[in-house]
Amino acid sequence: MQRQKKLTRKKSKKLLKIKIVAIIIVILVICIGIVAVYLSFFVEKPLFVSPIASDQRTERTRIEEALKREKINYVSISARKDHSYLIKASEGGEIIFSSKKDILKQISSLQLILKRLKIEGKTFRRLDFRYERVVIAF
Secondary structure, eight states, rough: HHHHHHHHHHHHHHHHHHHHHHHHHHHHHHHHHHHHOOOOSSOOSSOOOOSSOOOOOOOOOOHHHHHHHHTEEEEEEEEETTTTTEETTTSSOOOEETSSSOHHHHHHHHHHHHHHHHHHHHHOOOOEEESOOOOEEE
C-alpha cells in the first residue's frame, strides 16, 4: 500500500511539473502573439522610403561646417556618383573629396595646401583628394 502511495505521489508531482511547464509555454505563446499583433497594427510605418540617403545629407553639412570653421571660401558643394564631393572654390578651382576617407583630415590637408600655394603665388585648377596622394592640377 505504501509503495502505491509513493508511486502516486511521484506521478502526481511529475504531472504537476508537466502542467506548470505547459502553462508557462502557453503564456509565452500568448505573449509573443500579443507583441506580434501590436507590432503589425499599432507601430507606425513610413509611407515611403526616401531615395536620398540620410547619411549623404549629414556628410554634406559636416563638410560645410568644417569648411566654414577652417575659413575656406567655397561657392557650392555637390555629391557625385563616384562617392565623392565636388567643391567649387571661390577662387575658381575645383576640390574633390572622397567620401571613403575621413573628411576632416582631407579638409585640414586642403588648408595646408592652400596656404603653401598662396605663399608660392600659384593658383590651382583642381585638387583631387580621392587618391593616396593629392593630385594638383594647375
